[in-house]
Amino acid sequence: MGPPENRDAEAGKLTARTQAIMKRMLPMLRGIGGLALAAVLGLSGCGRPGGTSADAGGQGPMTVGVSFETLQTEFWVAALEAFREELGKRNMRMLEAVADGDANRQLEQVKSFITRKVDGLVVVPKDAKTIIPVLKSANRAGIPIVLFNRPPDKSEARSVTVVADNYAITRATVDYMVRQAVRGGRKHKAMILIGDLGDINSIGRRDGFDDVVKAHPGAIEVVARIPTEWNQEKALAGVVNALQAHPDTSFIFTSSDFLFPSVVSALKSAGKYWKVGEPGHVWLGGFDGDGMAYQMLVDGYLDADGVQDVYFEAAAAVQAIVDLKAGKAVPERIEDVGFVIHQGNVKEMAPRMWGARTRRQGERPPGP
C-alpha cells in the first residue's frame, strides 16, 4: 500500500472518473428508477381487488389464491379472466400468480398464498406429479384446493379437480364432422395434430378422435398423425410435410385451436383453404373454443369446434371451494361436458364460447 498522499490522489482520480460517468448516467438512472417505481407502486395501487394491503386471513370477504402454470395461450388468459369475474360476482377477493412453466416457482407461490392464510386455492398444475407437494402443503394448512384443467396423479393428498371431459368433447366434435363429411358415401384421407403426450388432456383428445374414426372404417383413413408437443412451429412443419406426402388430405382435426394458425398457413400454401361448401374445402375441426376458431366459424372456414365451457369450470371451481370451506362433501372430480359448436348452431352457442367473447372484447374500441 502506498503513502497516504498517493492514496488520496488515487481516490481523487477514481472519484473524478466515477463522477464523470455518474453525471452522464444520472438522468438515465432517474428515468429507470422512476419507471420501476411507477411500475411497481402504480400498478399495485391501480391493481385488482386482491391487491390490498390487508392480510387475507382477516375478517371480510373470502380470499382465493389462483395460481396458473402459464398465460401463454388465449385459453389461459380467458380462464384467469373467468375466475376474476366469478370471484368478483361473489364479492370474493382474488390473489393471482403465474409460475411461467416452472413447477418449483409454482410450489413457492402457493406456499406464499398459504402464508397469507387464503380461504381457498385454485391451481392449474404444471403437471400431474409435481403438483403433489403443492397439494400436501395445502392439506397440511387445512386450505381447500381445487385443480383446474389437469388432474393430479394418485397420491394420499386430497384435492378436487375441475376438468373438461376431453375425450367426450372430442368424440362429439369428430363424430359430428364425420357424419357430415361421409354423407353420400364420400371417403376422406384424414390428419390429426396431436398435443404433448405427457399431457393427459391431449391423450384424451387423441383417443376421442381415434375411437370415432375406428367406428367408420373405409370412410375415414388416417394418413398422418402429427406430434406437435404443443408447438406451433412443429405443427406447421408437420402439416406442410403431410400435405406434400398426401395432397388428397381432406379432413383435419387439431387437438387445440391454438394450432390453427399453423394449419391455415399450411393449407393456404397448398392452395387448399376453402370455405365450407366450396369445391376443395378441407373439413376442419378443433378443440378449445378460442377466438380464432370463432372467427373461422363465422367466416365459414371451420366446420366444428369442441368447446370447453370455461365459465362453467370457473364457477364450479369456486363453488367447490365455498362448499369445502363450509364442510360439505364435494366429489373429487367435477367434469365439464362442454359442447360442440358448428356451422349449424354458431349464433345459438356463441354466447357460451369463451373465444367469441374475447374476440368481441378485442374488437371494442379502447375506452376513454
Added chain:
Amino acid sequence: MTAEATASRPSRSGLRWGRLLLSDYAVLVLSAGWFVGVMPLAPGFATWENLANLVGGMLPLLVVATGQTLVLITGGIDLSVTSTIALASVVGARVMSGDSGWLGGSVLAVPAGVAAMLAVGAAVGGLNGAAVTVLRMPPFIVTLTTMMFVSGFAIWWTQSRNIGGLPAGFVAIGARTLPALLVALGVAGAAHAVLTRSLAGRWAYAIGHNPRAAFISGVPVRRVTLLVYVACGCGAAVASVLYTGRLEAGSPVHGQRILLDVIGAAVLGGTSLFGGRGTVVGTAFGVLFLGLLDNSLNLLNLSHFTIMMTKGAVILVAAWMDTVRRRLDTA
C-alpha cells in the same frame, strides 16, 4: 487551495455512494431497502413462514448460479445448465424410483441415484469444456447447442413423462429446508473458498481478464477452463437433486425456465459478463434480491406480465451497471 478546486473536489458522501453503487454490496443494500420498503405494502411478506418459504425456493437457484459464476469469471457462459438439471433429474429418478427405477427399493438407490446425477452434470460440463478448450469453439454456441441436444434427449428418453415414486430419503434432501440449506451452503462455500483462497481461483480470474496474457504467464488455461465447466455442470446436477427432491418427481423440463434468473443473479451480484470479475458472495446477494423481488411482487398481487417486465428491467440495469464498472476499470 482555491475555491474552484474545493468545489470540484468530490464530497466524501458522494464518493461513498458512488463506490457503494458500483460495489458488490450494492445489491445487498438494495435488497435491504426493498425489504424495508415493501414490508408495509405486501401482507405476509415479513413473516417467518414466508421467509422460510423464500429461502427454501432460492437454494437450488443459488447452487446453479454459483456454478455459472465460475464460468462467467473465466469469460465464458453456460447456457446448458437448465437442460443439465432436467437430464440429471430424469436419470436420477430412473435409477431411484420405487415405481420403475433400476434400483428401486434397494438401499443403494439414493447414493447411486445421486452419483448418477452428478455424473450427468460432470459429463455435460466436460463436453462443453472440451468443445471450448480443445475445439476452441465460442462458449455461447457450444452451450446453446448442448442445451438443445440435452433437453431434446431428456424429453425423448422419457417421452415427456415425469418419474415419481422417489425414495423418502432423497425427497428429504430437497423438500426439507435444513438439508437443502446445508447442501447449498456447502457448494457455495466450497466455490467461494476455491475462488478466494486457491491458486486455481486466481487463475480463473486471470483467464477472465486476458486468456492470452494468462497463458503466457504460465496459467494452464485449457485445464482450468475445462474444470470450470465441469464444476458448473456438477453445480447444475446438485441443483437438480434439490429441485427433484422438492418436487418429488424427476421431470425432463425441470429448471427449463430459470436461465434468465441464473445469469441474472450472477450479474446482479457483480459478476461481469466480460469475465475477470465476480464473487460467490455477490451471486448469493443476487439470488437473494431476485427471490425477494419475485416473492414480494407476487404478494403485492401484481400481474404476471408486470412481474416479468420488472424482473427484466432489473436484470437489464444490472447488466448496464456491469458495463459502467468495466468502463471505470479500463478508464
